Amino acid sequence: MHADDAGREGLSGGSTLLTEAREADRTRPYAEGDPILEVRGLVKHYPLTRGILFKKQIGAVRAVDGVDFDLAAGETLGIVGESGCGKSTVAKMLVHLEPPTGGVIRYKGEDVTKLSGRALKAVRRNIQMVFQDPYTSLNPRMTVGDIIGEPYEIHPEVAPKGSRRQKVQDLLDVVGLNPEYINRYPHQFSGGQRQRIGIARGLALNPEIIVADEPVSALDVSVQAQVVNLLDRLQAEFSLSFVFIAHDLSIVRHISDRVGVMYLGRIVEVGTDEEIYDHPTHPYTQALLSAVPVPDPSAREHRERIILHGDVPSPANIPSGCRFRTRCWKAQERCEREVPLLAVPAVFRDSGTPARHDSACHFAEEKRVVPPEERREGPGAAGEAQPHPPDEDTPGSGGTDEGGGEGR
Numbered sequence: 001m002h003a004d005d006a007g008r009e010g011l012s013g014g015s016t017l018l019t020e021a022r023e024a025d026r027t028r029p030y031a032e033g034d035p036i037l038e039v040r041g042l043v044k045h046y047p048l049t050r051g052i053l054f055k056k057q058i059g060a061v062r063a064v065d066g067v068d069f070d071l072a073a074g075e076t077l078g079i080v081g082e083s084g085c086g087k088s089t090v091a092k093m094l095v096h097l098e099p100p101t102g103g104v105i106r107y108k109g110e111d112v113t114k115l116s117g118r119a120l121k122a123v124r125r126n127i128q129m130v131f132q133d134p135y136t137s138l139n140p141r142m143t144v145g146d147i148i149g150e151p152y153e154i155h156p157e158v159a160p161k162g163s164r165r166q167k168v169q170d171l172l173d174v175v176g177l178n179p180e181y182i183n184r185y186p187h188q189f190s191g192g193q194r195q196r197i198g199i200a201r202g203l204a205l206n207p208e209i210i211v212a213d214e215p216v217s218a219l220d221v222s223v224q225a226q227v228v229n230l231l232d233r234l235q236a237e238f239s240l241s242f243v244f245i246a247h248d249l250s251i252v253r254h255i256s257d258r259v260g261v262m263y264l265g266r267i268v269e270v271g272t273d274e275e276i277y278d279h280p281t282h283p284y285t286q287a288l289l290s291a292v293p294v295p296d297p298s299a300r301e302h303r304e305r306i307i308l309h310g311d312v313p314s315p316a317n318i319p320s321g322c323r324f325r326t327r328c329w330k331a332q333e334r335c336e337r338e339v340p341l342l343a344v345p346a347v348f349r350d351s352g353t354p355a356r357h358d359s360a361c362h363f364a365e366e367k368r369v370v371p372p373e374e375r376r377e378g379p380g381a382a383g384e385a386q387p388h389p390p391d392e393d394t395p396g397s398g399g400t401d402e403g404g405g406e407g408r
């Protein structure tokens, strides 16, 4: 049992209620293993214009430039990449906050980019987002009850007026906050607690998919594991499918079934947890892994650090051929001419080893960067049953911390 789950047995009433509600809402049952979400050739280009009165397009910011992935029902897909790689733009397109420039997002087999009106509203309900920054994403003038219950204004069918207060209190309970705090304001909570409020709001409509965009990046390191634990537990409890975005591979390692590594608008390598962490074949993934903190000093000494030079190039000016070539230590002439496709590299096609997974590199090679026994001990080790301190990042909030989940 996770530390996050400690003492929560008595709180399962709310969760059962939500699960039942969701099961009743389902119109189309899904066979196990069917992808709930299929993303194909997803593109978002922002036009670059010049001129004030007569705007002339002079180029485009290719924020997302052809992203493909599947999300199985009940699966957690981690998406990782440096800042500016297009992760948030993918997230916004998945939850319909941004229209794609091209490509397909199929939810249960239906292309939702073509939907409008009532059909779109129904789909949007099932795909919810948890935002990166709990300090700016919650309206400071609204009570926690109003924030979490706000989605019911748009979808009153999920919770008729008379039942809303109880529903919101159930949700507070589910995310480890005291249901009596329903009338408090965001500033009365710590960062971790605010993110729990954001998560409760994400759950309000009983969604099937949660897109969490760097949900712990803005939080204190001491609180990050608690929130990751909470998401992990909720994922299992509500059979949620998760897209979990992070800029650091160490955050998603314990929560993800599969991980996609993104670079400059594309996924460059994707595979299971074991394939990506123990058998990475793309130089970018290997470089990211070499930057993952290793707690054991002797292991740290023996580990090879791959230093990436320079910054991510501008998405308005993507390099020809392999988009990673300007920073890749293995780049050759072919890399400048030919775009490597995201597929199993020919050298591994018949290998039968975990190196046999999709990697967009002409010269894919296995390189174990982090020994497997170490990678389970990292600071973001969400799965460990160690007692966590309660959220401690409250700036003099009048003792609201006791409502913070594990500490309660």
Ligand SMILES: Nc1ncnc2c1ncn2[C@@H]1O[C@H](COP(=O)(O)OP(=O)(O)O)[C@@H](O)[C@H]1O
Pocket (backbone or CB within 6 Å): 046, 061, 062, 063, 081, 082, 083, 084, 085, 086, 087, 088, 089, 090, 315
């Ligand atoms: N509305 C916008 N107009 C122009 N460029 C944008 C817009 N939103 C994002 N971008 C650019 O798209 C790229 C990807 O951004 P983003 O998806 O936020 O990356 P990430 O979340 O991985 O840090 C960045 O270069 C960013 O500056």
Ligand code: SF4
Pocket (backbone or CB within 6 Å): 282, 283, 284, 322, 323, 324, 325, 326, 328, 329, 330, 331, 332, 335, 340, 360, 361, 362, 363, 364
């Ligand atoms: S295709 Fe070439 S430049 Fe791109 S990652 Fe592979 S070796 Fe590096």
Ligand SMILES: [Mg+2]
Pocket (backbone or CB within 6 Å): 087, 088, 089, 213, 214
């Ligand atoms: Mg982002």
